[in-house]
Amino acid sequence: MQQDATDRGLDVEVVQRPAAGSLEEAAELLGLTPGAIVKSLVVKRHDGDFLFALIPGDRQISWPKLRAVVGVNRLSMPHQDVALEATGYERGTITPIGSSTAWPVYLDESVAGRRVALGAGAHGHSAFVEADALAAAYGAVVADISEPLTPKA
Incomplete structure (x- = not known):
């Protein structure tokens, strides 16, 4: 991970933290709000490729x-084994x-910003980055692609 960041000129601070049972718990352990933790979700395209x-x-x-930003009609969340194969990382890491x-x-x-x-x-670790630098390093498309969480029933 660090080598990829270095190769891209991205400053990443990796910190160790106790295991967390939820995103909210991880945020508390890091002294952050849940909105300051970014979930990296692997999404499968209809053509079999993936995106983050x-x-x-x-x-x-x-x-x-x-779907509108990507310009496709179908996207899905792959099984965790497929996400591991596509990225080399386990879900949650x-x-x-x-x-x-x-x-x-x-x-x-x-x-x-x-x-x-x-x-x-790796489990028990978090990486701190400037979102704008991350976007620049990976040529990310920055767009409105989220919505508020649906309350759990």
């Missing part, structure tokens, strides 16, 4: 918005930084 959707922890993917394949990155515009934490490729 980077969404703040207090929001969820808006499938209609993401996924990040575009150092992924085994450099899939396209789509970053929700709400995190632009902020320092955020995201998966660091």
Whole structure:
């Protein structure tokens, strides 16, 4: 992971943290709000390729918005085994930084201009980066691709 960041000129601070049972718990352990933790979601395209959707922890993917930005009619979340094969990272540790394949990155515009934490490729670790620098390093499409979380019933 660090080598990929270095190769791209991206400053990444990886910190160790106790195991967290939820995104909210991870945010508390890091002294952040859930919105400052970015979920790196692997999304499968209809053609079999993948992309990363980077969404703040207090929001969820808006499938209609993401499909419109990507320019496709169908996207889906792959099984965790497929996501591992596509990125080299287990669910909960996924990040575009150092992924085994450099899939396209789509970053929700709400995190632009902020320092955020995201998966660091290993459980119990988080990577802090400037969202704008991350977007530049990966040629990310920055767009409105999220919506508020749906309350759990």
